[in-house]
Structure formats: structure tokens, C-alpha cells
Amino acid sequence: MLRLRLFYGLLTIILLLWGVGAAALILMRESASRFDTRLRIDYRSIDAAQSVRTLTATLNTRYLPSLAGPPPAQVPDRALFDQVKAELEEKVAIIRSDESSQDRWKDVVDRLGQSKNTYFEGYENFFSGNAIDRGQREALLQFQSMQTQRLTDLSENVMNLAEGKLFDGARQLGEDSGKNNLFVVTLVLLGTSIAVMIYFQLVRHLVDPVDSLHRSIEEVRKGNFELTLPEPGQGSEFSKVVSAFNDMATELKQRRGETDENLLHANMVNRAMLEAIPSPVFVLG
The missing domain is CATH 1.20.120 (Four Helix Bundle (Hemerythrin (Met), subunit A))
Structure with missing residues (x-):
């Protein structure tokens, strides 16, 4: 297109x-x-x-x-x-x-x-x-x-x-x-x-999507997986790129949630293990 x-x-x-x-x-x-x-x-x-x-x-x-x-x-x-x-x-x-x-x-x-x-x-x-x-x-x-x-x-x-x-x-x-x-x-x-009209059309359909993709990648580097790109119009060459990036951001967000859940579970296990060990002061008494 x-x-x-x-x-x-x-x-x-x-x-x-x-x-x-x-x-x-x-x-x-x-x-x-x-x-x-x-x-x-x-x-x-x-x-x-x-x-x-x-x-x-x-x-x-x-x-x-x-x-x-x-x-x-x-x-x-x-x-x-x-x-x-x-x-x-x-x-x-x-x-x-x-x-x-x-x-x-x-x-x-x-x-x-x-x-x-x-x-x-x-x-x-x-x-x-x-x-x-x-x-x-x-x-x-x-x-x-x-x-x-x-x-x-x-x-x-x-x-x-x-x-x-x-x-x-x-x-x-x-x-x-x-x-x-x-x-x-x-x-x-x-x-x-x-x-001039053609220039603004090219900026809208070519430059702006690239800038948005660059900003989103920078946010992903910072650990912000909440930002997604708006879907371009039908027939745009960037539609596949935007869809792939949004899928990647969704998957990273999901994996980050799983990782956070695993870390939370590991933290709770570690705390339970520490609580099961007798206190040295109690033993000496």
C-alpha cells in the first residue's frame, strides 16, 4: 500500500x-x-x-x-x-x-x-x-x-x-x-x-508509525510492557509489524506476570523455611 x-x-x-x-x-x-x-x-x-x-x-x-x-x-x-x-x-x-x-x-x-x-x-x-x-x-x-x-x-x-x-x-x-x-x-x-499534501501523507503513513515503534521499543527496554501501538489502517505495510510488536509486548507482559508470581511463591517458601528453623535463643533457654 x-x-x-x-x-x-x-x-x-x-x-x-x-x-x-x-x-x-x-x-x-x-x-x-x-x-x-x-x-x-x-x-x-x-x-x-x-x-x-x-x-x-x-x-x-x-x-x-x-x-x-x-x-x-x-x-x-x-x-x-x-x-x-x-x-x-x-x-x-x-x-x-x-x-x-x-x-x-x-x-x-x-x-x-x-x-x-x-x-x-x-x-x-x-x-x-x-x-x-x-x-x-x-x-x-x-x-x-x-x-x-x-x-x-x-x-x-x-x-x-x-x-x-x-x-x-x-x-x-x-x-x-x-x-x-x-x-x-x-x-x-x-x-x-x-x-505538500503528499509530504504530509507520507509523514502520516511512514514516519509517524516508525517514530511510534521506536518510542514503544524504548519503553519496553525500560520495562514498561503496558504501552502498545495503535492498529494502522487496513492495507498498511506496518500492520504486520505493529501486530507482531503488540503480540510481543503481550507475551512479555504475560511472562513478566508469571515471573513475578514465581518470585512471590519462592519468597513465600523461603520465608516459611526460615520460620521453621528454631530460634537460637529459645534453644539455649
């Missing part, structure tokens, strides 16, 4: 330690994974917003200067526009892929998509060749400049919001780390409590 208790106690401590380590590892991995995912999404959004500004600048540098002068003899080649348009669509799609629950983020992304479409419509009008006279070309140039500025401002808003979410993620990671530390500390305290 004692071996089983020791085994269960040690097994409990081992399992608790493994549980604490595994729980801490899982919590830290989950927090790191969430932060890493948030970091990659926000970084892609920031990079895409910066690319929007770069791509619009590329288109404007290539095509808008022609609106400041007379109309060219032939429509400019739109190969660069088609290529940059596909890249811009891809960058805006990357920004949209961040399904954030913030209302401001959703509003800015929606307005960015609308401005992008309006920006492309201006270039489609440019490539259609409808802007022929000076007034139409100046109006189209001003329109594209306004749309470019709007795209730039919205891209800046996207970058600021993404940076804010990144900082929020870092703060959330710190809060999660604090919760994880509290959880681990709680488990450690629980393990300590269980270890």
Missing part, C-alpha cells in the same frame, strides 16, 4: 510538471503564432499601400505630361497602363484580404477601391482619345491629379491603420504573455500544494 501511495504521489508530481510545461509551451506557441500571422498580414497591407503610391506615380509620370501639351498624333501605348493596372488590382486585393473587424479599416478600404476604379476610368477616358481640345485635356489632368491625391491619402490611411493594428497586436501579445504567466504560476502553486 505504501509503495502504491509513493508511486501515485510521484506520478502525480511528474504529470503535473509535464502538464505545466506542455500548457506553457502551447500557450506561448499560440500567442507567437497569432502575433506572427498578424505581423505578416499587417506588413503585407503596409507594403501594398506603399506600392499603390509607387505605381500611381509611375503611371502619372509616363502619361500625364502629355495632357499639358497639344494632343499627340496617335493614342499613347497603353501596355504600361495595363501592366500597372493589374499590379494595382493585386495590391488592393491584398489590402482587402485583411478581414479586420474595425469599422474604420473597412471604410478606408472601400473608399480606396472606389478611388482606384475612378482613377482607372480617367485613364480609360485618356486612352479613348475623347479629350481633344485644351479645356478637356486640362480638366482630365486636374481630375487625374485629384484622384491620384485621393489614392495617396487613402494609402497613407491604410498604412497608419495597419501600423496601429500591428502595435495593438504587440500589446495584445504582452497581455497574453501576462495571462500565460499567471496560468503557469497557478499551476506551479497547485503542484506545490499537491507536493
Whole structure:
């Protein structure tokens, strides 16, 4: 029984330690994974917003200067526009892929998509060749400049919001780390409590019976056969030892009683023999 208790106690401590380590590892991995995912999404959004500004600048540098002068003899080649348009669509799609629950983020992304479409419509009008006279070309140039500025401002808003979410993620990671530390500390305290409980159980079932047996043996050495050990619980390894000691103490007590009785009888016989011997004074008289 004692071996089983020791085994269960040690097994409990081992399992608790493994549980604490595994729980801490899982919590830290989950927090790191969430932060890493948030970091990659926000970084892609920031990079895409910066690319929007770069791509619009590329288109404007290539095509808008022609609106400041007379109309060219032939429509400019739109190969660069088609290529940059596909890249811009891809960058805006990357920004949209961040399904954030913030209302401001959703509003800015929606307005960015609308401005992008309006920006492309201006270039489609440019490539259609409808802007022929000076007034139409100046109006189209001003329109594209306004749309470019709007795209730039919205891209800046996207970058600021993404940076804010990144900082929020870092703060959330710190809060999660604090919760994880509290959880681990709680488990450690629980393990300590269980270890203390196991210690007192071992003292009760192992140390105390040994101390009682030692005190009883000392009393037997002093000639006190009246002291006996209390019977331990059923299944205890000390039950046989305690029973044997109590039987020994009972037998010693019985033999001591027999010895005392024999000594008393011998003493009475000796006294009777001494009384049967005539007194010397009486004989001489």
C-alpha cells in the first residue's frame, strides 16, 4: 500500500510538471503564432499601400505630361497602363484580404477601391482619345491629379491603420504573455500544494508509525510492557509489524506476570523455611 501511495504521489508530481510545461509551451506557441500571422498580414497591407503610391506615380509620370501639351498624333501605348493596372488590382486585393473587424479599416478600404476604379476610368477616358481640345485635356489632368491625391491619402490611411493594428497586436501579445504567466504560476502553486499534501501523507503513513515503534521499543527496554501501538489502517505495510510488536509486548507482559508470581511463591517458601528453623535463643533457654 505504501509503495502504491509513493508511486501515485510521484506520478502525480511528474504529470503535473509535464502538464505545466506542455500548457506553457502551447500557450506561448499560440500567442507567437497569432502575433506572427498578424505581423505578416499587417506588413503585407503596409507594403501594398506603399506600392499603390509607387505605381500611381509611375503611371502619372509616363502619361500625364502629355495632357499639358497639344494632343499627340496617335493614342499613347497603353501596355504600361495595363501592366500597372493589374499590379494595382493585386495590391488592393491584398489590402482587402485583411478581414479586420474595425469599422474604420473597412471604410478606408472601400473608399480606396472606389478611388482606384475612378482613377482607372480617367485613364480609360485618356486612352479613348475623347479629350481633344485644351479645356478637356486640362480638366482630365486636374481630375487625374485629384484622384491620384485621393489614392495617396487613402494609402497613407491604410498604412497608419495597419501600423496601429500591428502595435495593438504587440500589446495584445504582452497581455497574453501576462495571462500565460499567471496560468503557469497557478499551476506551479497547485503542484506545490499537491507536493505538500503528499509530504504530509507520507509523514502520516511512514514516519509517524516508525517514530511510534521506536518510542514503544524504548519503553519496553525500560520495562514498561503496558504501552502498545495503535492498529494502522487496513492495507498498511506496518500492520504486520505493529501486530507482531503488540503480540510481543503481550507475551512479555504475560511472562513478566508469571515471573513475578514465581518470585512471590519462592519468597513465600523461603520465608516459611526460615520460620521453621528454631530460634537460637529459645534453644539455649
